[in-house]
Amino acid sequence: MISVRDLNKSYGGTHVLHDLSFDIKPGLMTGFVGGNGAGKTTTMRILLGVLSHDSGEILVHGSPITAAYRAGIGYMPEERGLYPKMPVIDQLVYLARLHGSSAKAAKARATDLLERLDLNHRAKDKLEELSLGNQQRAQVAAALVHEPNALVLDEPFSGLDPHAVDTTLQVLRETADTGVPVLFSSHQLDVVERLCDELVILADGRVVANGTRQELIEQHAETEWELIAGTDTGWVRSMSGVDVTSFDGGHVRFRAADAEAANAVLREASARGTVTRFGTVRHSLHEIFTEVTR
Secondary structure (H helix, E strand, O other), X not given: OEEEEEEEEEEOOEEEEEEEEEEEOOOOEEEXXXXXXXXXXXXXXXXXXXXXXXXXXXXXXXXXXXXXXXXXXXXXXXXXXXXOOOEHHHHHHHHHHHOOOOHHHHHHHHHHHHHHOOOHHHOOOEHHHOOHHHHHHHHHHHHHOOOOOEEEEEOOOOOOOHHXXXXXXXXXXXXXXXXXXXXXXXXXXXXXXXXXXXXXXXXXXXXXXXXXXXXXXXXXXXXXXXXXXXXXXXXXXXXXXXXXXXXXXXXXXXXXXXXXXXXXXXXXXXXXXXXXXXXXXXXXHHHHHHHHHO
Protein backbone atom coordinates (compact mmCIF):
# COMPACT_ATOMS: atom_id res chain seq x y z
CA MET A 1 0.00 0.00 0.00
CA ILE A 2 1.18 3.50 -0.86
CA SER A 3 0.32 6.05 1.84
CA VAL A 4 0.49 9.82 1.39
CA ARG A 5 0.73 11.52 4.79
CA ASP A 6 0.37 15.24 5.60
CA LEU A 7 1.85 16.40 2.31
CA ASN A 8 2.47 20.12 1.89
CA LYS A 9 3.80 22.02 -1.09
CA SER A 10 4.23 25.73 -1.85
CA TYR A 11 5.35 27.62 -4.94
CA GLY A 12 6.74 30.94 -3.80
CA GLY A 13 4.11 32.35 -1.50
CA THR A 14 1.31 30.13 -2.82
CA HIS A 15 0.43 27.09 -0.71
CA VAL A 16 -0.85 24.51 -3.23
CA LEU A 17 -1.08 21.34 -1.11
CA HIS A 18 -2.41 21.41 2.45
CA ASP A 19 -1.73 18.37 4.69
CA LEU A 20 -2.79 15.87 2.02
CA SER A 21 -3.35 12.33 3.33
CA PHE A 22 -4.78 9.30 1.52
CA ASP A 23 -3.95 5.68 0.63
CA ILE A 24 -3.55 3.86 -2.69
CA LYS A 25 -4.39 0.26 -1.85
CA PRO A 26 -3.08 -2.87 -3.61
CA GLY A 27 -5.45 -4.28 -6.18
CA LEU A 28 -7.75 -1.25 -6.13
CA MET A 29 -8.38 1.52 -8.62
CA THR A 30 -8.26 4.86 -6.80
CA GLY A 31 -9.81 7.78 -8.64
CA PHE A 32 -8.13 11.15 -8.07
CA VAL A 33 -10.70 13.85 -8.79
CA GLY A 34 -10.67 17.64 -8.58
CA GLY A 35 -11.06 20.78 -10.62
CA ASN A 36 -8.26 22.48 -12.52
CA GLY A 37 -5.58 23.63 -10.09
CA ALA A 38 -6.79 21.38 -7.28
CA GLY A 39 -3.33 19.79 -6.88
CA LYS A 40 -3.72 16.41 -8.59
CA THR A 41 -0.75 16.63 -10.97
CA THR A 42 1.48 18.20 -8.31
CA THR A 43 0.68 15.34 -5.94
CA MET A 44 1.42 12.74 -8.60
CA ARG A 45 4.76 14.33 -9.46
CA ILE A 46 5.77 14.40 -5.79
CA LEU A 47 4.80 10.75 -5.49
CA LEU A 48 7.08 9.97 -8.44
CA GLY A 49 9.95 12.07 -7.09
CA VAL A 50 9.78 14.54 -9.98
CA LEU A 51 8.92 17.35 -7.54
CA SER A 52 10.04 17.83 -3.95
CA HIS A 53 7.60 18.55 -1.13
CA ASP A 54 7.90 20.92 1.81
CA SER A 55 6.72 18.51 4.50
CA GLY A 56 4.94 15.21 4.96
CA GLU A 57 5.94 11.75 3.73
CA ILE A 58 5.13 9.00 1.26
CA LEU A 59 5.21 5.46 2.61
CA VAL A 60 5.14 2.05 0.93
CA HIS A 61 3.89 -0.67 3.27
CA GLY A 62 4.70 1.61 6.19
CA SER A 63 8.29 2.49 5.20
CA PRO A 64 9.55 5.59 3.35
CA ILE A 65 9.32 5.23 -0.41
CA THR A 66 12.65 4.39 -2.05
CA ALA A 67 14.19 5.40 -5.37
CA ALA A 68 14.05 1.75 -6.45
CA TYR A 69 10.30 1.55 -5.82
CA ARG A 70 9.73 4.83 -7.66
CA ALA A 71 11.69 3.49 -10.63
CA GLY A 72 9.21 0.63 -10.88
CA ILE A 73 6.10 2.82 -11.00
CA GLY A 74 4.32 3.02 -14.33
CA TYR A 75 3.62 6.69 -15.02
CA MET A 76 1.50 8.27 -17.69
CA PRO A 77 1.76 12.08 -17.77
CA GLU A 78 -1.06 14.23 -19.06
CA GLU A 79 1.32 15.60 -21.70
CA ARG A 80 2.27 12.89 -24.19
CA GLY A 81 5.94 11.98 -23.75
CA LEU A 82 6.74 9.32 -26.33
CA TYR A 83 8.95 9.71 -29.39
CA PRO A 84 6.79 10.90 -32.32
CA LYS A 85 9.02 9.57 -35.12
CA MET A 86 9.71 6.15 -33.60
CA PRO A 87 7.51 3.10 -34.36
CA VAL A 88 5.20 2.25 -31.47
CA ILE A 89 6.45 -1.31 -30.96
CA ASP A 90 10.10 -0.20 -31.02
CA GLN A 91 9.70 2.37 -28.29
CA LEU A 92 7.68 0.03 -26.08
CA VAL A 93 10.45 -2.56 -26.38
CA TYR A 94 13.04 0.14 -25.69
CA LEU A 95 11.21 1.29 -22.54
CA ALA A 96 10.82 -2.27 -21.26
CA ARG A 97 14.54 -2.93 -21.80
CA LEU A 98 15.43 0.23 -19.88
CA HIS A 99 13.73 -1.45 -16.92
CA GLY A 100 15.81 -4.59 -17.30
CA SER A 101 13.71 -6.84 -19.55
CA SER A 102 15.44 -9.04 -22.09
CA ALA A 103 14.84 -8.27 -25.75
CA LYS A 104 12.63 -11.34 -26.13
CA ALA A 105 10.54 -10.63 -23.01
CA ALA A 106 10.21 -6.95 -23.93
CA LYS A 107 8.97 -7.79 -27.44
CA ALA A 108 6.47 -10.33 -26.08
CA ARG A 109 5.15 -7.93 -23.44
CA ALA A 110 4.85 -5.03 -25.90
CA THR A 111 3.08 -7.18 -28.49
CA ASP A 112 0.64 -8.51 -25.89
CA LEU A 113 -0.23 -5.03 -24.62
CA LEU A 114 -0.79 -3.64 -28.10
CA GLU A 115 -3.11 -6.53 -28.87
CA ARG A 116 -5.08 -6.07 -25.64
CA LEU A 117 -5.35 -2.33 -26.32
CA ASP A 118 -6.47 -3.01 -29.91
CA LEU A 119 -3.37 -1.34 -31.37
CA ASN A 120 -1.59 -4.38 -32.78
CA HIS A 121 -2.46 -3.33 -36.36
CA ARG A 122 -0.57 -0.04 -35.81
CA ALA A 123 2.45 -1.54 -34.03
CA LYS A 124 4.97 -0.65 -36.76
CA ASP A 125 3.58 2.84 -37.41
CA LYS A 126 5.34 5.92 -36.11
CA LEU A 127 3.57 7.50 -33.16
CA GLU A 128 2.95 10.74 -35.08
CA GLU A 129 1.00 8.76 -37.69
CA LEU A 130 -1.60 7.69 -35.12
CA SER A 131 -4.76 9.53 -34.16
CA LEU A 132 -4.68 11.32 -30.79
CA GLY A 133 -6.82 8.57 -29.27
CA ASN A 134 -4.46 5.85 -30.48
CA GLN A 135 -1.48 7.86 -29.23
CA GLN A 136 -3.18 7.92 -25.84
CA ARG A 137 -3.53 4.14 -25.83
CA ALA A 138 0.14 3.81 -26.80
CA GLN A 139 0.95 6.02 -23.81
CA VAL A 140 -1.02 3.65 -21.56
CA ALA A 141 0.94 0.72 -23.00
CA ALA A 142 4.20 2.56 -22.23
CA ALA A 143 3.17 2.87 -18.56
CA LEU A 144 2.44 -0.87 -18.40
CA VAL A 145 5.17 -2.40 -20.53
CA HIS A 146 7.70 -2.94 -17.72
CA GLU A 147 5.13 -4.72 -15.49
CA PRO A 148 5.05 -1.91 -12.91
CA ASN A 149 4.77 -2.29 -9.14
CA ALA A 150 2.24 0.59 -9.13
CA LEU A 151 0.46 2.79 -11.69
CA VAL A 152 0.06 6.56 -11.63
CA LEU A 153 -1.98 7.82 -14.58
CA ASP A 154 -2.77 11.48 -15.26
CA GLU A 155 -5.89 11.78 -17.44
CA PRO A 156 -5.52 8.38 -19.15
CA PHE A 157 -8.91 8.56 -20.89
CA SER A 158 -8.50 11.98 -22.48
CA GLY A 159 -9.33 11.89 -26.18
CA LEU A 160 -10.54 8.28 -26.21
CA ASP A 161 -13.75 7.27 -27.97
CA PRO A 162 -16.21 5.02 -26.09
CA HIS A 163 -14.76 1.81 -27.55
CA ALA A 164 -11.21 2.84 -26.64
CA VAL A 165 -12.36 3.78 -23.13
CA ASP A 166 -13.87 0.32 -22.65
CA THR A 167 -10.73 -1.39 -23.97
CA THR A 168 -8.44 0.68 -21.74
CA LEU A 169 -10.69 0.19 -18.70
CA GLN A 170 -10.48 -3.57 -19.11
CA VAL A 171 -6.67 -3.57 -19.33
CA LEU A 172 -6.32 -1.33 -16.26
CA ARG A 173 -8.79 -3.42 -14.27
CA GLU A 174 -6.89 -6.60 -15.15
CA THR A 175 -3.68 -4.91 -14.00
CA ALA A 176 -5.23 -3.86 -10.68
CA ASP A 177 -6.56 -7.40 -10.18
CA THR A 178 -2.96 -8.66 -10.03
CA GLY A 179 -2.47 -6.61 -6.84
CA VAL A 180 -1.00 -3.45 -8.35
CA PRO A 181 -2.11 -0.20 -6.65
CA VAL A 182 -3.49 2.21 -9.26
CA LEU A 183 -4.01 5.96 -8.95
CA PHE A 184 -5.58 7.81 -11.87
CA SER A 185 -6.93 11.29 -12.37
CA SER A 186 -9.73 12.19 -14.74
CA HIS A 187 -12.22 14.95 -15.44
CA GLN A 188 -14.58 12.35 -16.93
CA LEU A 189 -16.62 11.59 -13.82
CA ASP A 190 -18.78 8.99 -15.57
CA VAL A 191 -15.64 6.97 -16.42
CA VAL A 192 -14.27 7.39 -12.89
CA GLU A 193 -17.57 6.13 -11.48
CA ARG A 194 -17.45 3.02 -13.69
CA LEU A 195 -13.84 2.17 -12.91
CA CYS A 196 -12.80 3.29 -9.45
CA ASP A 197 -12.99 1.28 -6.24
CA GLU A 198 -12.14 4.29 -4.07
CA LEU A 199 -12.19 8.05 -4.58
CA VAL A 200 -10.02 10.91 -3.39
CA ILE A 201 -11.60 14.30 -4.12
CA LEU A 202 -9.42 17.42 -3.95
CA ALA A 203 -10.38 21.07 -3.76
CA ASP A 204 -7.87 23.90 -3.38
CA GLY A 205 -5.09 21.49 -2.46
CA ARG A 206 -7.06 19.73 0.27
CA VAL A 207 -8.70 16.31 0.48
CA VAL A 208 -12.39 17.10 0.90
CA ALA A 209 -13.69 13.53 0.52
CA ASN A 210 -12.08 10.09 0.55
CA GLY A 211 -13.52 6.59 0.48
CA THR A 212 -15.63 4.22 -1.58
CA ARG A 213 -18.54 5.61 -3.54
CA GLN A 214 -21.01 4.22 -1.00
CA GLU A 215 -19.04 5.73 1.88
CA LEU A 216 -19.04 9.12 0.18
CA ILE A 217 -22.80 8.91 -0.36
CA GLU A 218 -23.34 8.11 3.31
CA GLN A 219 -21.02 10.91 4.42
CA HIS A 220 -21.91 13.68 2.00
CA ALA A 221 -25.17 13.00 0.12
CA GLU A 222 -28.42 13.44 1.96
CA THR A 223 -30.92 10.64 1.27
CA GLU A 224 -33.33 11.59 -1.49
CA TRP A 225 -36.47 9.77 -2.60
CA GLU A 226 -38.05 9.45 -6.02
CA LEU A 227 -41.66 8.86 -6.97
CA ILE A 228 -42.88 8.22 -10.52
CA ALA A 229 -46.66 7.94 -10.78
CA GLY A 230 -49.37 7.85 -13.40
CA THR A 231 -50.91 11.11 -12.18
CA ASP A 232 -49.65 14.57 -11.27
CA THR A 233 -47.54 14.51 -8.08
CA GLY A 234 -47.76 18.18 -7.12
CA TRP A 235 -49.61 17.16 -3.97
CA VAL A 236 -46.33 15.84 -2.50
CA ARG A 237 -45.40 19.46 -1.70
CA SER A 238 -48.13 19.55 0.96
CA MET A 239 -47.03 16.36 2.75
CA SER A 240 -45.72 16.74 6.30
CA GLY A 241 -41.99 16.16 6.81
CA VAL A 242 -41.24 16.33 3.08
CA ASP A 243 -39.06 18.76 1.13
CA VAL A 244 -39.49 18.54 -2.67
CA THR A 245 -36.19 18.98 -4.55
CA SER A 246 -37.49 18.58 -8.12
CA PHE A 247 -40.88 18.15 -9.72
CA ASP A 248 -42.13 17.44 -13.24
CA GLY A 249 -45.71 16.23 -13.54
CA GLY A 250 -45.74 12.58 -12.50
CA HIS A 251 -42.08 12.59 -11.44
CA VAL A 252 -41.00 14.07 -8.11
CA ARG A 253 -37.85 13.86 -6.00
CA PHE A 254 -37.89 14.80 -2.35
CA ARG A 255 -36.12 14.58 1.00
CA ALA A 256 -38.00 13.17 3.95
CA ALA A 257 -37.61 13.84 7.66
CA ASP A 258 -37.67 10.08 8.30
CA ALA A 259 -38.72 6.77 6.73
CA GLU A 260 -42.29 7.17 7.97
CA ALA A 261 -42.67 10.49 6.14
CA ALA A 262 -41.40 8.83 2.94
CA ASN A 263 -43.74 5.87 3.37
CA ALA A 264 -46.65 8.26 3.88
CA VAL A 265 -45.92 9.65 0.40
CA LEU A 266 -46.02 6.12 -1.02
CA ARG A 267 -49.34 5.34 0.67
CA GLU A 268 -50.89 8.53 -0.64
CA ALA A 269 -49.54 7.93 -4.15
CA SER A 270 -50.93 4.38 -4.17
CA ALA A 271 -54.33 5.68 -3.09
CA ARG A 272 -54.33 8.21 -5.93
CA GLY A 273 -53.41 5.83 -8.75
CA THR A 274 -50.59 3.81 -10.34
CA VAL A 275 -47.07 4.01 -8.88
CA THR A 276 -44.38 3.20 -11.47
CA ARG A 277 -41.40 3.67 -9.17
CA PHE A 278 -40.73 4.55 -5.56
CA GLY A 279 -37.39 4.38 -3.77
CA THR A 280 -34.19 6.17 -2.84
CA VAL A 281 -32.20 7.99 -5.53
CA ARG A 282 -28.83 6.58 -6.60
CA HIS A 283 -26.61 9.64 -6.40
CA SER A 284 -24.02 10.08 -9.14
CA LEU A 285 -20.37 10.91 -8.61
CA HIS A 286 -21.08 14.27 -10.25
CA GLU A 287 -23.64 15.10 -7.54
CA ILE A 288 -21.24 14.05 -4.77
CA PHE A 289 -18.40 16.00 -6.37
CA THR A 290 -20.56 19.11 -6.63
CA GLU A 291 -21.67 18.77 -3.02
CA VAL A 292 -18.18 18.42 -1.49
CA THR A 293 -16.41 21.03 -3.64
CA ARG A 294 -18.97 23.86 -3.55
